[in-house]
Amino acid sequence: MLRAVAWVQRGLFHPCAGLSAALKSSSGIDQKGILANRVAMVTGSTSGIGFAIAWRLAQDGAHMVVSSWKPQNVDRAVAALQGEGLSVTGTVCHVGKAEDWEWLVATALEHCGGVDFLVCNAGVNPLVGSTLGTSKQVWDKILNVNVKAPALLLSQLLPHMEKRGRGAVILVSSISAYIPHVELGAYNISKTALLGLMRTLAMELAPKPILMNCLVPGIIKTDFSKILHQNEAFWNLSKESQKVQRIGQPEDCAGLVSFLCSPDASYITGESIVVAGFSLRL
Numbered sequence: 586m587l588r589a590v591a592w593v594q595r596g597l598f599h600p601c602a603g604l605s606a607a608l609k610s611s612s613g614i615d616q617k618g619i620l621a622n623r624v625a626m627v628t629g630s631t632s633g634i635g636f637a638i639a640w641r642l643a644q645d646g647a648h649m650v651v652s653s654w655k656p657q658n659v660d661r662a663v664a665a666l667q668g669e670g671l672s673v674t675g676t677v678c679h680v681g682k683a684e685d686w687e688w689l690v691a692t693a694l695e696h697c698g699g700v701d702f703l704v705c706n707a708g709v710n711p712l713v714g715s716t717l718g719t720s721k722q723v724w725d726k727i728l729n730v731n732v733k734a735p736a737l738l739l740s741q742l743l744p745h746m747e748k749r750g751r752g753a754v755i756l757v758s759s760i761s762a763y764i765p766h767v768e769l770g771a772y773n774i775s776k777t778a779l780l781g782l783m784r785t786l787a788m789e790l791a792p793k794p795i796l797m798n799c800l801v802p803g804i805i806k807t808d809f810s811k812i813l814h815q816n817e818a819f820w821n822l823s824k825e826s827q828k829v830q831r832i833g834q835p836e837d838c839a840g841l842v843s844f845l846c847s848p849d850a851s852y853i854t855g856e857s858i859v860v861a862g863f864s865l866r867l
């Protein structure tokens with residue numbers, strides 16, 4: 586199986602040994618798996634949930650566009666996927682910066698031929714504290730990265746996605762949209778807004794071949810959630826409502842995203858699917 590990697594930097598294009606092959610593999614040659622011949626873009630995909638998703642989609646045959654705001658992390662993620670013989674293009678993108686997501690879209694179009702699946706995973710929470718004590722600066726950061734960036738990135742990408750036929754967008758929300766974590770107010774609100782964004786776009790995009798769904802993770806063991814999963818009192822309390830008696834792993838989220846991108850999910854849109862070891866309906 587031909588697999589390839591390219592590492593693309595803004596203003597400085599590094600055609601490493603695999604680039605021409607990356608173009609070939611993104612156009613479908615030698616790719617195998619349920620997502621073969623498709624291109625998937627995951628934001629914030631150099632660690633945690635985003636990386637697990639990128640890994641899984643690549644294992645399932647997609648050519649991956651991985652990105653994050655730190656070049657060294659992109660480098661590491663690309664090398665890890667490449668080490669498994671998977672097909673990947675990596676570039677730096679801070680999703681809160683318009684010039685970065687414009688570059689991300691241009692890179693995917695030029696070097697991968699387009700995008701079929703967009704997973705808006707990058708998210709921030711710079712604040713632990715009172716909601717009404719949140720500064721304008723913090724509100725701006727949280728809403729820019731967590732809510733506006735997915736909408737604006739998709740608005741750039743959508744015309745190109747439609748042209749390629751069936752596509753899927755998955756927004757990564759959070760269980761805190763349903764059960765707000767105390768002291769994470771602005772973050773909770775941003776993740777609730779993502780549910781609204783998904784539902785609205787599912788309606789607006791219904792005539793197009795693009796499916797819109799939300800992944801809603803519970804507590805998943807990553808650097809991002811350290812503040813929660815390393816807090817013994819919090820975890821003991823969580824276990825009481827948690828049905829599956831273990832903390833979630835990033836990989837627990839990845840299979841669902843692969844399914845939502847697969848032809849088996851072609852009649853599913855407008856859904857928010859909780860991956861939390863419990864159900865809000867129980």
Ligand SMILES: NC(=O)c1ccc[n+]([C@@H]2O[C@H](COP(=O)([O-])OP(=O)(O)OC[C@H]3O[C@@H](n4cnc5c(N)ncnc54)[C@H](O)[C@@H]3O)[C@@H](O)[C@H]2O)c1
Pocket residue numbers: 628629630631632633634635652653654655658678679680681706707708709730757758759760761801802803804805806807808809810
């Ligand atoms: N871990 C959890 O318990 C949990 C629960 C619910 C929702 N989530 C959501 O899942 C998503 C991923 O979180 P994670 O736990 O994997 O965190 P993580 O810290 O392990 O990974 C976050 C990734 O996003 C990247 N990133 C951060 N800010 C960025 C920016 N401005 N532009 C581009 N990339 C950026 C980081 O470099 C990293 O690759 C987030 O949206 C988070 O809100 C996480």
